[in-house]
Amino acid sequence: MVPDVQERGEAAPLKPVRLAIAGLGNVGRNFLAILQSQADLLERDGLTIRVVGAADSGGAAIDPDGLDPALLVATKQAGRSVARLPRVGRLDLPLGDLLDAARPDLFCEATPVDLRTGQPGLAAVRHALTHGIACVLANKGPLALAFQELAALSDLAGPGKPGLRFSACVGGALPTVNLGRRDLAGARITEIECILNGTSQGVLRAMEAGHSFDDAVAEMQRRGVAETDPSLDVDGWDQAVKLVILANAVLGRPTGLGDLTVRGIRDVTAAELRAAAARGERLVLLGRARRDAASGDWRFTVEPTCLPGAHPLARMGADEMGIVYRTDISGIIHATSEEVDAVPTAAAMLRDVLELHRLGALVRA
Numbered sequence: 298m299v300p301d302v303q304e305r306g307e308a309a310p311l312k313p314v315r316l317a318i319a320g321l322g323n324v325g326r327n328f329l330a331i332l333q334s335q336a337d338l339l340e341r342d343g344l345t346i347r348v349v350g351a352a353d354s355g356g357a358a359i360d361p362d363g364l365d366p367a368l369l370v371a372t373k374q375a376g377r378s379v380a381r382l383p384r385v386g387r388l389d390l391p392l393g394d395l396l397d398a399a400r401p402d403l404f405c406e407a408t409p410v411d412l413r414t415g416q417p418g419l420a421a422v423r424h425a426l427t428h429g430i431a432c433v434l435a436n437k438g439p440l441a442l443a444f445q446e447l448a449a450l451s452d453l454a455g456p457g458k459p460g461l462r463f464s465a466c467v468g469g470a471l472p473t474v475n476l477g478r479r480d481l482a483g484a485r486i487t488e489i490e491c492i493l494n495g496t497s498q499g500v501l502r503a504m505e506a507g508h509s510f511d512d513a514v515a516e517m518q519r520r521g522v523a524e525t526d527p528s529l530d531v532d533g534w535d536q537a538v539k540l541v542i543l544a545n546a547v548l549g550r551p552t553g554l555g556d557l558t559v560r561g562i563r564d565v566t567a568a569e570l571r572a573a574a575a576r577g578e579r580l581v582l583l584g585r586a587r588r589d590a591a592s593g594d595w596r597f598t599v600e601p602t603c604l605p606g607a608h609p610l611a612r613m614g615a616d617e618m619g620i621v622y623r624t625d626i627s628g629i630i631h632a633t634s635e636e637v638d639a640v641p642t643a644a645a646m647l648r649d650v651l652e653l654h655r656l657g658a659l660v661r662a
């Protein structure tokens with residue numbers, strides 16, 4: 298009789314996790330690329346991934362035996378929809394139908410953010426979680442509008458439910474959600490300050506260097522840092538959504554966009570930036586969560602703010618994002634990152650996938 302692999306002392310072949318991805322733009326394409334470049338690191342963790350579905354705005358490609366990630370990336374780079382790939386392409390397939398047809402263990406969502414409807418991401422993530430499919434999001438829209446609902450469907454509400462992670466949504470690879478949820482466990486957070494919108498930070502620093510507002514925004518769009526609709530960035534709403542996610546996920550305070558006071562950077566002038574610098578200060582678009590002394594409740598703001606030069610967030614460069622947590626017993630913790638393109642955001646999605654894998658939360662319920 299042939300001994301089985303364990304009796305022979307060989308490692309059993311890894312059962313691949315079946316992945317479907319929606320959104321094959323800057324983030325989605327980089328995510329597919331790093332699935333390949335980091336495959337050895339994933340295998341070290343006992344994780345292999347088979348891409349069984351991939352969607353863009355034209356439809357989807359589906360293959361239960363596995364799509365070639367390199368072909369998907371090359372197709373998008375050539376400006377074509379994956380829905381037109383021979384044999385596997387399906388034109389105009391809604392994301393819910395993609396999930397039903399591909400039956401993945403894991404759904405990665407990287408479609409454009411829509412703060413009015415949350416779609417198409419919200420319906421797709423809801424569909425995935427209710428069908429036992431773990432979700433990793435880069436798109437903030439579903440969380441901005443329905444954080445509590447989605448959390449209740451997921452492992453955030455308790456064991457046995459499909460995993461839900463979204464660290465890419467709040468500062469890309471910068472540890473913000475994980476730092477607050479995991480590393481500050483047991484501490485009371487008394488204040489969060491953050492600069493988590495790369496476009497606003499880049500525009501303000503470019504204006505300091507003498508560029509006009511419009512030229513600076515155009516440059517951020519050219520580099521793929523600005524959102525498809527840059528008004529979300531410069532009017533403060535992108536940073537506001539990130540604060541909403543931190544409020545819900547880290548502070549445990551059910552919070553929506555309506556709970557925030559939000560003012561963007563459109564009215565900031567070069568003269569104001571120069572005046573702040575002359576005083577030894579830095580004008581930044583600051584997100585802040587602070588407990589109101591009288592009511593004990595949180596107060597959330599996103600607004601142009603002058604910080605003293607010694608403040609950790611005042612020292613940041615044009616491509617940096619940062620966060621400061623003030624706590625009762627863990628001191629003051631701050632972290633910054635420099636992210637010049639969408640690769641670190643894709644990396645944050647990968648770390649979420651690995652975390653769910655390590656928790657055993659990638660097996661379809």
Ligand SMILES: NC(=O)c1ccc[n+]([C@@H]2O[C@H](COP(=O)([O-])OP(=O)(O)OC[C@H]3O[C@@H](n4cnc5c(N)ncnc54)[C@H](OP(=O)(O)O)[C@@H]3O)[C@@H](O)[C@H]2O)c1
Pocket residue numbers: 319320321322323324325352353354355373378392407408409410417435436437438465466469521522524525638639642
């Ligand atoms: N870029 C960053 O650095 C960054 C950082 C953090 C978070 N994010 C978030 O990540 C998400 C993706 O960003 P991105 O920069 O990759 O955007 P992007 O380059 O505009 O790509 C968006 C992708 O979504 C696809 N799409 C649009 N509508 C769709 C639909 N109904 N069904 C399926 N796919 C659809 C597009 O299809 P086509 O290819 O056919 O146009 C495209 O592939 C956004 O929510 C963004 O806020 C981005």
